[in-house]
Amino acid sequence: DTEVTQTPKHLVMGMTNKKSLKCEQHMGHRAMYWYKQKAKKPPELMFVYSYEKLSINESVPSRFSPECPNSSLLNLHLHALQPEDSALYLCASSRSSGQSSYNEQFFGPGTRLTVL
Amino acid sequence: DQQVKQNSPSLSVQEGRISILNCDYTNSMFDYFLWYKKYPAEGPTFLISISSIKDKNEDGRFTVFLNKSAKHLSLHIVPSQPGDSAVYFCAASASRGSTLGRLYFGRGTQLTVWP
Numbered sequence: 001d002t003e004v005t006q007t008p009k010h011l012v013m014g015m016t017n018k019k020s021l022k023c024e025q026h027m028g029h030r031a032m033y034w035y036k037q038k039a040k041k042p043p044e045l046m047f048v049y050s051y052e053k054l055s056i057n058e059s060v061p062s063r064f065s066p067e068c069p070n071s072s073l074l075n076l077h078l079h080a081l082q083p084e085d086s087a088l089y090l091c092a093s094s095r096s097s098g099q100s101s102y103n104e105q106f107f108g109p110g111t112r113l114t115v116l
Numbered sequence: 117d118q119q120v121k122q123n124s125p126s127l128s129v130q131e132g133r134i135s136i137l138n139c140d141y142t143n144s145m146f147d148y149f150l151w152y153k154k155y156p157a158e159g160p161t162f163l164i165s166i167s168s169i170k171d172k173n174e175d176g177r178f179t180v181f182l183n184k185s186a187k188h189l190s191l192h193i194v195p196s197q198p199g200d201s202a203v204y205f206c207a208a209s210a211s212r213g214s215t216l217g218r219l220y221f222g223r224g225t226q227l228t229v230w231p
Contacts, residue, residue: 004159042205042221043160056218090159103148103209105219107159 003027004108006091012114015081021111023074023091032074033105034066035090043090043107049074050096081115088112119143120208122222129229135193137225139206142187146208150219151180151191154203163204164191196229203227 004025013019023032031050035043048056049068063085065077074091092105121140129135139149147168152160166173166180166189173180179192193200206222 006159040224042223045218048218088157092159103219104150104162104165106162107152109159110157112157 004091004093004106006089006108006111008111009109010112010114012116013078013081014116015083017081018077018079020078021076021089021091021113023076023108024072025093025106025108026072027093027106028071029093029095029106030071031094031096031103032068033092033094034064034074034076035092035107037088037090037110047076078113081113083115086113086115118223119146120206120220120222122204122206122225124225125223126226126228129196129227131198131229131231132195135191135196135200135227135229137191137193137204137206137227139189139191139222140187141189141208141220143208143210143220144187145210145212146220147211148209149180149182149189150207150209151178152205152207152221153200154205154224160205193227196227198229198231201227201229 007022034046037043046060047066052068063080067075088110090110091108094103094105119142150165151163153163154160164175164178164180166182182189203224203226205224207219
């Protein structure tokens with residue numbers, strides 16, 4: 001299995017809703033990432049988990065809350081989002097987040113989030 | 117501050133010809149470079165990478181060249197095919213220092229291959 005899967009594919013939510021994005025990989029990778037991507041822009045790093053511990057938080061607002069229940073799963077909990085948070089949210093994984101030659105990150109298809 | 121730059125937002129090439137996508141970087145700590153391809157509404161797909169100990173890496177129709185002194189890399193696709201039409205992102209990472217674990221992306225180049 002060489003895939004990163006993400007659910008749901010699309011999500012529409014109101015500003016008062018609470019929802020979660022899910023990501024799964026079965027490649028034995030020990031680093032997992034959340035990115036946000038706006039149209040015609042590169043992916044923007046949000047969080048990095050290394051060996052199930054949060055190692056990088058790119059000063060993301062607290063309305064985004066990541067969780068790594070085990071080495072294969074990564075969640076992103078959403079609460080009280082703003083319309084400007086509408087974007088494609090990408091999950092990625094790599095063998096590790098350390099040695100750069102292992103940092104080939106494999107991306108999931110993304111969740112297209114719309115905040116009304 | 118953009119540490120990885122792709123100065124051409126778009127490139128148009130005829131099918132069968134060579135496509136050359138360019139990328140420049142500013143951080144001398146970067147020692148691993150990657151190219152990703154992205155179709156609309158999909159996640160980026162890893163294409164090819166190169167370590168700073170090499171100056172060339174080839175995989176089928178795709179070759180990446182690295183010029184460390186110029187802090188420049190390029191992706192060559194030959195022959196180009198219509199299915200190669202996508203946005204190509206250059207990315208860089210460092211194996212040491214405070215940037216460990218991060219990929220720094222360029223803004224991407226939209227490649228269009230026409231028949």
